[in-house]
Each structure stands twice: as C-alpha cells, then as structure tokens.
Amino acid sequence: MKIDSRFQARPKGNISLSIDGEIVFAHKGDTVATALLADSGNASRKTNKNSPRTPFCMMGVCFDCLVEINGSPNEQSCMIQVEEGMVVKRPKGLRNYEQK
Amino acid sequence: MSDKNAEFIIVGAGVVGLSIALGLLQKGHQVTILDGGDSDLSASKGNFGLIWLQAKGSHFAPYAKWTHKAVKKWPDFAKSLEELTQINLALEQTGGYEFFTDSNEFKAFQADLKQQQIHLGKKSSYEILTGDDLRKRYAGIGDKVVGATFCPLDGHVNPLKLFSALHSAVLTLGGKIFSNNKVKNITPLQGGGFKLLALNGNRFYSDRVILAAGLGTNSLAKQLDFVTQVRPQRGELLITEKIAERLPFVSSTIRQVNEGGIQIGGTSEEAGLDDSESLNVMVNLAQHAVSVYPQLSNVRVNRAWGALRILSPDGYPVYAQSHQYPGAYLVTCHSGITLASLHCSLLAEWIIDASNQSTLEAFSENRFSISSAA
Amino acid sequence: MIDAELIIIGAGPAGMAAATTAANEGATVLLFDEQPQAGGQIYRNVKNQSNRLDNKNYFGKDYLSGKKHVDALEHENIKIEYGATVWRIEDGRHVVWSKNGISKISSAKHILLATGAQERPVPFPGWTLPGVMTAGAAQILMKTSGLLPRDAILAGSGPLLYLIAVQMIDAGAPPKALVETQTFKKTLSAAKHLPNALFAANTLFKGLGFLRKIKEAKIKVAKIKRYTACSGFRAEESVDGSIEFSFDYRNVNHKIKTPLLLTHQGIVPSTHLSRASGISHRWNETQKAFQPITDLWGQSETPTIHVAGDGASIGGAETAQAAGRLTALNIVHHLGHLNKDERDKKAKADRSLFNRALSIRPLLDNLYAPLPEFLSPPNETIVCRCEEVTASEIRQSIAEGAAGHRQVKTSLRNGMGPCQGRMCDLTVRGILIDSGINPDAPRARTPIKPIKLGEIANLKIPPE
Numbered sequence: 001m002k003i004d005s006r007f008q009a010r011p012k013g014n015i016s017l018s019i020d021g022e023i024v025f026a027h028k029g030d031t032v033a034t035a036l037l038a039d040s041g042n043a044s045r046k047t048n049k050n051s052p053r054t055p056f057c058m059m060g061v062c063f064d065c066l067v068e069i070n071g072s073p074n075e076q077s078c079m080i081q082v083e084e085g086m087v088v089k090r091p092k093g094l095r096n097y098e099q100k
Numbered sequence: 101m102s103d104k105n106a107e108f109i110i111v112g113a114g115v116v117g118l119s120i121a122l123g124l125l126q127k128g129h130q131v132t133i134l135d136g137g138d139s140d141l142s143a144s145k146g147n148f149g150l151i152w153l154q155a156k157g158s159h160f161a162p163y164a165k166w167t168h169k170a171v172k173k174w175p176d177f178a179k180s181l182e183e184l185t186q187i188n189l190a191l192e193q194t195g196g197y198e199f200f201t202d203s204n205e206f207k208a209f210q211a212d213l214k215q216q217q218i219h220l221g222k223k224s225s226y227e228i229l230t231g232d233d234l235r236k237r238y239a240g241i242g243d244k245v246v247g248a249t250f251c252p253l254d255g256h257v258n259p260l261k262l263f264s265a266l267h268s269a270v271l272t273l274g275g276k277i278f279s280n281n282k283v284k285n286i287t288p289l290q291g292g293g294f295k296l297l298a299l300n301g302n303r304f305y306s307d308r309v310i311l312a313a314g315l316g317t318n319s320l321a322k323q324l325d326f327v328t329q330v331r332p333q334r335g336e337l338l339i340t341e342k343i344a345e346r347l348p349f350v351s352s353t354i355r356q357v358n359e360g361g362i363q364i365g366g367t368s369e370e371a372g373l374d375d376s377e378s379l380n381v382m383v384n385l386a387q388h389a390v391s392v393y394p395q396l397s398n399v400r401v402n403r404a405w406g407a408l409r410i411l412s413p414d415g416y417p418v419y420a421q422s423h424q425y426p427g428a429y430l431v432t433c434h435s436g437i438t439l440a441s442l443h444c445s446l447l448a449e450w451i452i453d454a455s456n457q458s459t460l461e462a463f464s465e466n467r468f469s470i471s472s473a474a
Numbered sequence: 475m476i477d478a479e480l481i482i483i484g485a486g487p488a489g490m491a492a493a494t495t496a497a498n499e500g501a502t503v504l505l506f507d508e509q510p511q512a513g514g515q516i517y518r519n520v521k522n523q524s525n526r527l528d529n530k531n532y533f534g535k536d537y538l539s540g541k542k543h544v545d546a547l548e549h550e551n552i553k554i555e556y557g558a559t560v561w562r563i564e565d566g567r568h569v570v571w572s573k574n575g576i577s578k579i580s581s582a583k584h585i586l587l588a589t590g591a592q593e594r595p596v597p598f599p600g601w602t603l604p605g606v607m608t609a610g611a612a613q614i615l616m617k618t619s620g621l622l623p624r625d626a627i628l629a630g631s632g633p634l635l636y637l638i639a640v641q642m643i644d645a646g647a648p649p650k651a652l653v654e655t656q657t658f659k660k661t662l663s664a665a666k667h668l669p670n671a672l673f674a675a676n677t678l679f680k681g682l683g684f685l686r687k688i689k690e691a692k693i694k695v696a697k698i699k700r701y702t703a704c705s706g707f708r709a710e711e712s713v714d715g716s717i718e719f720s721f722d723y724r725n726v727n728h729k730i731k732t733p734l735l736l737t738h739q740g741i742v743p744s745t746h747l748s749r750a751s752g753i754s755h756r757w758n759e760t761q762k763a764f765q766p767i768t769d770l771w772g773q774s775e776t777p778t779i780h781v782a783g784d785g786a787s788i789g790g791a792e793t794a795q796a797a798g799r800l801t802a803l804n805i806v807h808h809l810g811h812l813n814k815d816e817r818d819k820k821a822k823a824d825r826s827l828f829n830r831a832l833s834i835r836p837l838l839d840n841l842y843a844p845l846p847e848f849l850s851p852p853n854e855t856i857v858c859r860c861e862e863v864t865a866s867e868i869r870q871s872i873a874e875g876a877a878g879h880r881q882v883k884t885s886l887r888n889g890m891g892p893c894q895g896r897m898c899d900l901t902v903r904g905i906l907i908d909s910g911i912n913p914d915a916p917r918a919r920t921p922i923k924p925i926k927l928g929e930i931a932n933l934k935i936p937p938e
C-alpha cells in the first residue's frame with residue numbers, strides 16, 4: 001500500500017529517478033532522502049529486525065536514511081543530491097556485497 | 101561469610117578471571133571477583149574471538165599441547181555454557197585459514213607448522229594450499245594471495261557474547277562481581293589468608309587469591325612475591341558494517357562476526373599503554389582485507405580500535421602459585437578465549453589442588469628465574 | 475609540507491567567521507564541509523534561496539543574513555572543499571577526509587573544529603516509526619527543497635521548536651498542534667537567571683517575539699491547539715500509516731493522529747570528531763551534554779587543536795560567530811600574523827559580545843531543559859536505533875554490573891552501528907546516571923563516519 005507523503009505536494013520536478021522501479025520526479029537540490037519523503041510516507045528501509053524506518057535527522061547523523069543508490073548499498077540518502085537517472089532501492093534488512 | 105570475606109578472590113573480571121571463577125564455582129567453591137572501572141584497559145573488550153591452534157607453541161611443546169587440548173574441549177565447554185546462560189556463543193569450529201601474500205612469510209609459517217606437528221604428532225593435521233588451490237576453493241579470493249594454510253580444528257566465537265555468558269554464568273552460580281573496585285594492595289595475613297585493599301577504600305578478605313588482572317598484574321604480583329612481569333602489545337582491528345551474506349571462510353585476520361560485521365585484525369605493535377587506533381595500521385589492515393577478498397573493497401568500516409594484549413616475558417601463559425605465600429596464584433596469558441575451555445576446568449582444578457595437574461608445571465614461573473640466572 | 479596554515483572543519487557560523495577573520499589577517503585557510511554549500515544547518519542552503527521554487531521567505535531576516543557570511547568566504551586566502559567528510563585528525567596537524575569516494579590527507583599548523591551541533595535525541599516508545607522526525611529535519615527540508623510538513627504536530631521544547639513553528643505558519647503549513655514539554659515550574663526556576671539574561675535582551679526579546687507570534691496565530695487562525703507541560707510521549711502506527719501520538723496533559727492522556735510528528739528537545743554539541751581527536755571532554759550539567767575542554771580562546775590541551783561554536787558549547791549562531799572570530803584571532807597570533815596586544819585589542823568587541831550572549835544561556839538551558847523521560851526513557855523504548863537496543867536491556871545490563879558506557883556497549887552492541895552512538899550515547903548516560911553511575915565520556919574511534927575498505931586501502935600517507 002502506498003502511503004501519501006507526509007509533506008505537502010510540490011510542483012512536479014524535472015529530475016527523474018527510479019525508486020524501486022517506479023519513476024519519480026524530484027527537484028534540483030533535493031537530496032535522495034527528500035525525494036523519498038516527497039514521494040511517499042512509506043518506510044524507506046527495513047532494519048535487520050524488519051522494523052520500518054524513514055529518514056530522521058536529515059543532516060547525516062542518524063543513518064536511518066540508508067538506501068541503495070546506483071547499486072551501492074547503505075548510502076546516506078540525506079547527504080546525496082538527486083541526479084537524473086538515479087536508481088534507488090529501499091533496502092530490506094542487511095546489505096550484501098555489491099553486484100558487479 | 102559476607103560479600104567481603106570470600107574463599108577465593110579473583111582480581112580481574114576479564115575472560116581469564118571469569119573462566120577460572122566459573123570453574124571454581126562449578127566445583128562448589130565460593131568466589132568473589134574484583135574488577136576495575138569502565139575506562140580501565142581491558143583486553144577482553146577488544147579482542148578478535150579466535151579459537152586457534154595453528155602454529156601455537158611451535159617452539160614450546162607444552163603450549164602446543166595445552167592449546168590443542170583447549171581447542172578440542174571447546175565444543176563441550178560452549179555447550180555447557182550455553183545451556184547454563186541461554187546465550188548463543190556463535191561457536192564455529194569448522195577449520196580456519198592463515199592467508200599469505202608474501203611467499204617468504206608463507207614458507208616461514210610452514211616451517212612453524214611442521215615444528216608444531218612434531219609436538220602434537222597424529223593428534224593434529226593441517227593443509228598447505230597454493231594461491232590457485234585456494235581460489236579454486238573460494239572464487240572470491242584475490243590474485244595477490246600466494247598461499248594459505250588450513251587447520252581443521254580452528255574456529256571462532258563471538259567474543260563479546262562469550263564475555264557476557266561467562267559473566268552471567270558466574271552470577272547464576274552465586275559468584276559475586278564487584279566492578280569499580282580496582283585492587284591497590286594485597287597483604288598476606290599471618291596464619292594464612294589475604295587482605296585486599298581497593299582504590300576506593302573497600303577492604304576484602306579471602307582464604308586464597310588469584311591474580312588475573314591482565315595489565316594490572318605487575319604491582320600486585322610483586323606484593324605476592326611473584327617474579328612475573330607482563331607487558332602490553334597493541335593489536336588493532338577494523339569492523340565493517342553488517343553483511344547478510346556469509347564470508348565463506350574464517351581466517352586469523354579476517355572473520356565475520358555472527359551478527360554480520362567483518363572483523364579485520366592480526367597486527368602487533370609495541371605502543372606502551374596507548375590503545376588508540378593508528379592510521380598506518382588502518383591502511384595496512386584495509387589493504388590486506390582487500391587483497392585477500394576484493395569484494396570487501398566496497399564494504400564500509402564502521403570503526404577501528406586498538407586493544408592491548410598481555411604478554412609474559414616469553415609470550416606463553418603463566419600459571420603460578422606463590423612460594424612465599426601459599427594460596428596466592430598468578431594467571432596470565434594471551435589467547436584467553438582459546439584457553440577459556442581449560443581455564444574453567446583443568447586450571448581451576450589445579451588451583452583447587454595442585455597435585456591434580458602436574459602438566460601445568462611447565463607454565464610455572466621457574467622458567468623465568470632460571471633464564472634470568474643464566 | 476602543509477596545505478594551509480589553518481584547517482577549519484565545518485562551514486557554519488563559527489567556521490565561516492573564523493575563516494574570514496583568519497584570511498583577513500593574512501593566514502591561508504582550508505575549509506571543509508560535508509554539505510554542498512557553506513552555512514551550516516542554521517544557514518543551510520541560504521545561498522540558493524532566491525532560486526528556490528516557492529521563492530518565499532518564511533525563514534526570517536536572521537536566516538537571510540547568513541548569505542553575507544557565505545559570500546565573505548570568497549577570499550584569495552580561503553580554499554574550500556565541500557561535500558567532504560573529515561573522518562580523522564592525526565597528531566593534531568593532519569586531517570583525513572573523504573570526498574567522492576576518495577580519501578586524502580591535508581596538513582596545517584593549526585586545526586579548528588567547528589563541527590556545530592546536532593539535535594538532542596528524543597527517545598520515547600515509537601520514535602523510530604516512519605512519520606516521526608526531528609523538528610530540525612523538517613526545517614532542513616523546508617530550507618533545501620521547499621518541502622512543507624502536512625498537518626504535522628510539533629512536540630517538545632526549545633527555542634528552535636518555536637522558531638520552526640513560526641516558519642511553518644508563515645509558510646502556510648501550520649502545525650495542527652503544539653505539544654510542549656515545558657512546564658510552569660521550569661519557567662519559574664529559569665526566572666532566577668533573568669538578571670543575567672537582561673544583558674542579552676536583544677536575543678531574549680527575539681525569543682519572546684516568536685512565542686507571541688505563535689499565540690497570535692493561535693488566536694487568529696484558531697487552528698493550532700497548544701498543550702503545555704506534557705509528558706508520557708508515545709507514538710504508534712495506525713493502519714493508514716499515520717502516527718497516533720499520545721501524551722499526558724493535565725493528568726489526562728490525549729491522542730492525536732498526524733502524518734508527521736516532529737520532536738525537539740534542544741541541541742547538543744557534535745563531539746565525535748573532537749573526542750576522536752583525543753582532546754579531553756567534560757560533562758556540562760546545565761546543558762546536559764559533553765563538551766570539549768578549551769580555554770577562553772577555544773584552544774584545547776593539544777595546542778594545535780581548537781574548537782569554536784556550538785561544537786564547543788551551545789550558544790547559538792551569534793555566539794558561535796564571535797567564538798569563531800576569537801579563536802581565529804588567537805590562531806593567527808600563534809601563527810605570527812598578529813602580536814598579543816593586537817590580538818587582545820581586536821578581540822575586545824567579540825569578547826564582550828561572546829560574554830553577553832553566553833549570559834542568556836543559563837536562562838534558556840533551564841527554561842528548555844530536556845524532560846527526564848527523554849534522558850532515561852521507559853523500558854520499551856528503543857535507545858540505540860542502529861542496533862535496536864531497548865532501555866530495558868540497558869537497565870538489565872547495568873543491574874548485572876555494567877559500570878559505564880563501554881561495559882554496556884560490549885554486552886549489548888548499542889553504539890556499534892553506523893551512527894557510532896550519535897543517537898544513543900546521551901540516553902545511555904542518562905540511564906547510567908539514573909542507576910547511580912556517573913560515567914566518563916564515551917570514547918569515539920575513527921573513522922568517525924563509515925568509510926569503504928577500498929578507500930582506506932588506497933589512502934596515500936605522505937612520509938613525515
């Protein structure tokens with residue numbers, strides 16, 4: 001079930017990225033965490049014990065915003081700005097080795 | 101008896117002190133353990149968790165045999181400790197590797213193994229693998245690895261869980277543990293027994309006292325007429341973020357903790373009492389890990405740390421009873437995890453009655469007094 | 475070989491002020507910041523405000539004033555590395571930093587840590603659920619992306635909470651409720667600091683102005699419910715994914731549904747880098763936080779390491795700027811650009827500004843002191859978000875003899891995850907204190923942020 005974003009809707013941005021296969025539009029200057037929060041209210045990751053989490057501090061401190069970006073797991077999405085064509089995946093549990 | 105008046109007092113609640121305590125408690129003795137503060141140096145909170153036989157005691161047969169016995173005893177020891185505490189120790193004893201990227205080091209190590217085999221005879225075996233042998237076994241091994249040795253008895257345990265389990269087992273069996281009671285003075289009493297004075301002013305009395313104080317051993321040892329003096333040797337480690345996939349091997353320098361993080365270690369430096377992590381060692385450890393298993397390159401290091409090993413003058417364990425003050429014992433060793441299985445059994449029995457274990461003679465202090473006289 | 479005479483870590487108010495002061499006195503400066511632009515959290519993204527899509531200024535004059543500080547960094551003596559994470563200080567003279575996946579070492583004669591603050595963790599049952607964030611996080615989203623909270627609840631206390639409330643109102647995203655933990659009793663006990671605070675009247679009235687504005691909004695719009703002296707925070711997930719926030723107000727348990735619960739209990743110094751650098755820290759009981767020990771010029775016991783701004787002690791932006799300038803003057807004095815008399819003369823105005831600004835702190839610190847339930851939360855609360863360790867487990871470990879941060883950590887793994895204790899150290903301390911143990915500051919090890927093995931392996935260490 002897709003939960004509505006917990007934030008007010010913004011005009012559609014012009015940078016497109018894929019979040020778990022779905023195309024999402026973000027604005028220049030958004031971080032990946034921002035794009036995730038703007039897109040939905042769903043968990044952006046599940047912990048090792050299967051608890052849902054979303055970005056919490058937005059300043060690189062809490063590490064709750066970890067997602068896979070362009071194949072690289074556990075990236076701090078609040079510290080990385082969106083780029084056209086980025087592929088973002090919401091992790092479930094622990095990471096694996098990077099697939100070459 | 102009150103809390104402050106015990107049959108046995110053990111100075112030091114590290115893995116060594118707790119293992120002995122567990123052994124004594126299981127034999128029905130009454131034990132109190134005194135420990136220092138949270139910031140005191142503590143090898144038990146910084147170690148690597150190996151249960152390791154490879155090349156141990158190559159040049160000292162009693163140590164090779166003692167370690168072999170310890171490693172063999174580990175499965176039973178782990179089982180009984182887990183039953184007692186319900187804490188999973190994550191013991192894995194499916195064999196362990198020593199990896200080499202330098203062919204001279206590889207050769208020298210093979211010579212050590214050969215020497216150890218002479219002491220152990222048919223009781224132990226090992227394999228020598230070329231780099232290609234190893235890469236056939238594990239596709240992910242890097243090109244720079246020139247060879248490896250493998251001992252089927254080697255393995256590892258979660259060292260922090262072992263530490264917690266020993267602590268919990270000691271409490272369960274009625275042992276008393278007092279932290280923030282760093283012992284300053286031990287006075288032998290006329291007519292037997294000991295008085296212990298802690299830095300905080302507390303006094304404790306016991307019939308017998310066991311020093312298992314790690315780097316806190318030296319000044320207390322002198323007070324009880326022991327000649328042993330220990331010294332610190334720094335080891336540094338890296339721990340990575342947790343990985344779901346299991347590392348297919350255990351080695352003396354790269355192992356995966358059951359929770360998922362990968363520990364990288366195996367260094368030794370003379371750094372006095374400085375237990376900081378140093379940049380050049382971090383870089384060396386990272387280079388080693390990446391050359392052995394290149395997939396690790398993209399795995400993040402969460403933290404590096406240094407911890408201090410406790411070395412006796414010749415590096416082997418010391419199990420000694422004071423000649424001057426019967427009832428006072430000194431126990432110190434490196435590899436306290438591997439030896440825990442014997443410390444809670446054979447060593448504890450020897451402490452209860454020295455005639456129990458004549459094999460432990462080899463680890464007495466006599467070897468130091470002889471060498472210093474020579 | 476050195477890369478600059480002074481390396482500054484952090485381009486917030488203190489770091490920017492120090493950089494321009496040192497540069498103007500003739501020192502070469504290398505400035506590092508993790509963000510893509512200068513400003514710190516308080517002036518975050520201030521340089522781009524005019525390009526922002528909604529193009530509205532609801533952040534106020536103070537925020538926009540940050541732009542001139544950012545502009546002042548364009549100086550021939552200042553070199554800046556943005557997007558750079560400093561992960562280790564070596565021998566008080568070298569910094570190891572990571573940018574775009576490559577780590578490098580830069581060296582200087584002096585190092586200034588201006589790492590700022592983080593929000594104090596506010597642990598309560600349910601604080602890890604999606605939809606619970608810090609109030610500061612919401613403000614960052616507003617500043618960087620014009621992303622506005624929807625029907626949010628602001629809960630907690632502290633000057634920042636009220637500032638954000640006003641900004642949300644002005645942005646057209648008023649909170650549906652303001653749930654304050656501040657009590658009347660605290661206001662009274664804080665009042666004894668008033669004579670001191672009057673010296674800093676300007677700041678104080680500004681703070682009161684925000685409060686007034688919230689009240690006015692409440693009256694005019696009549697939509698913001700306000701609850702004071704609340705406690706017993708708890709968040710639960712409801713079927714539609716929103717948060718069911720419950721709390722005690724006047725002895726009655728209230729429940730409000732919201733998509734977004736924003737909590738705040740003040741800010742605390744970010745000390746990971748300063749602790750890992752090896753300098754001593756002390757507990758500041760009024761601010762309920764650890765802080766590095768420095769002299770009046772921000773110089774630590776390691777003479778080449780200096781600390782300024784909220785990373786040294788919480789004082790707010792103006793105080794941080796004054797501290798940054800003072801520290802820079804002392805450093806350029808040590809570098810030989812300024813003699814002692816010149817230093818003291820140039821420091822005079824800032825010294826008194828600094829003292830005046832600090833005089834308001836006891837009032838604010840007491841007024842907005844964190845509730846005891848957030849220092850030592852109920853048993854079921856997750857304390858360590860990374861390793862998911864609960865308050866109950868921590869209490870159990872203490873009952874079994876753990877006598878400090880390290881013993882708790884080695885028995886439970888709290889603080890061993892990627893955040894390295896940033897979200898749990900203070901809570902573990904609170905629980906230890908509650909159990910009668912007064913612990914030392916927990917140790918911080920490097921890398922202070924996770925760095926890839928391959929990146930560390932490729933680090934080139936220059937020969938001495």
